[in-house]
Amino acid sequence: MEKIRCDLLVIGAGSGGLSVAAGASQMGANVVLLEGGEMGGDCLNYGCVPSKALIASAKVAHGMTTAAPYGISPRSPEIDYAAAKDHVKQAIATIAPVDSQERFEGLGVRVIREFGRFVDHRTVEAGQHSITARRVVIATGSSPFVPPIPGLEDVPYLTNESLWELRERPSHLLIIGGGPIGMEMAQAHRRLGCRVTVIEGGKAFAKDDPETAAVVLEALREEGVEIAEDALASAVRKDGPNLTVETEDGRSFTGTHLLIAVGRKANVEGLDLERAGIKRTKTGVDVDDNLRTANRRVYAVGDAAGGMMFTHVAGYHGGQVIRPLLFALPGKARTAHLPTATYTDPELAQVGLTEAQAREKHGDKAEVARFEYAHNDRAIAERKTAGLIKVMVVGGKPVGASIAGHQAGEHIALWSLAIANGLKMSQVSAMVAPYPTYAEINKRAAGAYFTPRLFGNDTVKKVVRLVQRWLP
Numbered sequence: 001m002e003k004i005r006c007d008l009l010v011i012g013a014g015s016g017g018l019s020v021a022a023g024a025s026q027m028g029a030n031v032v033l034l035e036g037g038e039m040g041g042d043c044l045n046y047g048c049v050p051s052k053a054l055i056a057s058a059k060v061a062h063g064m065t066t067a068a069p070y071g072i073s074p075r076s077p078e079i080d081y082a083a084a085k086d087h088v089k090q091a092i093a094t095i096a097p098v099d100s101q102e103r104f105e106g107l108g109v110r111v112i113r114e115f116g117r118f119v120d121h122r123t124v125e126a127g128q129h130s131i132t133a134r135r136v137v138i139a140t141g142s143s144p145f146v147p148p149i150p151g152l153e154d155v156p157y158l159t160n161e162s163l164w165e166l167r168e169r170p171s172h173l174l175i176i177g178g179g180p181i182g183m184e185m186a187q188a189h190r191r192l193g194c195r196v197t198v199i200e201g202g203k204a205f206a207k208d209d210p211e212t213a214a215v216v217l218e219a220l221r222e223e224g225v226e227i228a229e230d231a232l233a234s235a236v237r238k239d240g241p242n243l244t245v246e247t248e249d250g251r252s253f254t255g256t257h258l259l260i261a262v263g264r265k266a267n268v269e270g271l272d273l274e275r276a277g278i279k280r281t282k283t284g285v286d287v288d289d290n291l292r293t294a295n296r297r298v299y300a301v302g303d304a305a306g307g308m309m310f311t312h313v314a315g316y317h318g319g320q321v322i323r324p325l326l327f328a329l330p331g332k333a334r335t336a337h338l339p340t341a342t343y344t345d346p347e348l349a350q351v352g353l354t355e356a357q358a359r360e361k362h363g364d365k366a367e368v369a370r371f372e373y374a375h376n377d378r379a380i381a382e383r384k385t386a387g388l389i390k391v392m393v394v395g396g397k398p399v400g401a402s403i404a405g406h407q408a409g410e411h412i413a414l415w416s417l418a419i420a421n422g423l424k425m426s427q428v429s430a431m432v433a434p435y436p437t438y439a440e441i442n443k444r445a446a447g448a449y450f451t452p453r454l455f456g457n458d459t460v461k462k463v464v465r466l467v468q469r470w471l472p
């Protein structure tokens with residue numbers, strides 16, 4: 001057993017762990033990084049990158065079938081599903097060097113390709129290595145949660161880990177779960193020529209604002225994605241070459257392939273957390289506002305911390321723990337400005353409070369400023385008029401924004417900036433967006449907040465009339 005001493009041990013080389021390791025090493029710390037699976041973690045290998053690459057193929061196919069209103073003859077695309085998966089693999093391979101062992105070793109990080117587990121409060125063992133570190137960061141991510149549905153273990157099913165290896169196009173894809181994974185993959189597969197049925201136990205996109213979610217659901221249904229809501233899967237069975245999913249209320253759905261997308265479970269099993277005095281919650285490692293565990297030397301970031309499970313959140317966590325880790329300074333991880341985006345078409349994005357949350361928290365003080373894509377000139381020119389933006393405002397400052405529509409994921413970033421910095425709506429409205437851009441929806445939403453104050457205000461009208469009388 002090789003004994004290693006270091007300043008910082010990072011367990012897991014996904015979005016969170018890599019951010020911490022790169023930052024800490026480049027700032028002078030002696031860093032060891034453990035990775036038992038693929039460098040780059042879920043996002044690069046099984047999550048964001050492959051899903052967005054497949055969505056891109058699907059978008060090209062969809063563009064061909066919907067070209068007529070633009071004056072272009074539509075074509076029924078010949079879809080080579082396996083070649084689309086090659087495109088997915090190429091996207092991963094192109095990004096992989098950034099997350100690679102070689103790059104991190106070049107940054108001075110000692111990379112050990114083994115799974116780690118705690119043996120005491122300060123020591124982690126990984127293969128033939130025993131590592132004692134001043135500080136440890138758990139960045140072990142999450143895995144697909146496979147629910148204990150009777151029959152599921154006896155049938156072949158896909159998860160976000162195995163989907164990318166599938167080369168034959170599903171004739172009829174059943175998806176259990178109507179969250180971001182289920183809905184992104186539902187639309188992508190529909191556009192790639194599959195019949196798709198989503199079986200959702202509650203409401204699809206339940207974490208989003210119902211009004212913005214409805215815009216996306218309508219678009220998906222129009223494209224032919226079948227979405228069954230209030231359909232809790234309760235049994236699965238093989239029916240000859242097919243699979244059948246039964247739901248609690250007696251419905252049944254038969255297809256050729258099955259994707260399980262019912263959420264995530266943090267990778268905390270096998271870490272022997274109790275040996276290090278670290279507690280767990282139902283969703284991951286128990287951390288305080290500083291992402292610190294009950295063992296004051298150990299922090300947890302990203303999906304392992306059991307909160308919002310997104311790459312940008314893992315990256316943000318990575319940045320937040322650098323201060324306490326390297327400078328012993330306090331750092332607080334905030335959540336109000338952390339956005340989410342689902343890359344369906346139209347996209348669905350959220351930051352801060354939804355309308356319902358704002359009304360519950362702030363009562364009558366919460367106002368909602370809205371603007372519809374249908375009034376955006378660029379959206380009209382490009383026939384992408386479905387959608388809207390809603391900005392929740394309290395005391396002149398935005399506390400949340402919900403967007404459904406083209407590039408919603410791009411536009412939500414502005415509201416993250418505003419909320420992160422406590423900007424007022426007047427400051428957002430001081431921005432000038434070039435014409436004609438979709439970004440104008442942000443300015444128009446800010447404008448909508450001021451419209452009743454300016455145009456419906458008698459005092460303003462009186463002042464204007466008075467000034468006009470005096471003007472030469």
Ligand SMILES: Cc1cc2nc3c(=O)[nH]c(=O)nc-3n(C[C@H](O)[C@H](O)[C@H](O)COP(=O)(O)OP(=O)(O)OC[C@H]3O[C@@H](n4cnc5c(N)ncnc54)[C@H](O)[C@@H]3O)c2cc1C
Nearest residue numbers: 012014015016036037041042047116141302303309310311
């Ligand atoms: C299909 C899908 C699509 C997604 N799309 C998006 C998106 O578009 N945008 C977005 O922001 N987020 C998206 N996500 C979420 C995103 O992938 C995760 O939030 C992100 O990867 C979390 O990063 P992480 O560093 O916490 O964990 P991970 O990326 O999971 O990395 C953890 C790493 O730790 C390793 N590990 C685990 N246990 C140990 C151990 N004991 N010792 C050593 N190594 C260990 C694992 O092998 C893994 O490589 C998506 C997820 C899925 C599944």
Ligand SMILES: NC(=O)c1ccc[n+]([C@@H]2O[C@H](COP(=O)([O-])OP(=O)(O)OC[C@H]3O[C@@H](n4cnc5c(N)ncnc54)[C@H](O)[C@@H]3O)[C@@H](O)[C@H]2O)c1
Nearest residue numbers: 177178179180181182200201232233261262263309341342
């Ligand atoms: N664009 C993105 O940023 C993106 C994309 C994909 C995934 N992700 C991340 O991955 C996480 C997991 O996504 P997800 O879609 O797997 O999970 P989710 O928890 O968001 O949604 C799962 C859905 O499955 C339903 N469900 C659970 N059990 C069921 C059953 N037995 N029958 C029918 N429905 C059932 C739930 O009601 C829920 O709506 C997301 O929360 C997000 O953090 C992000």
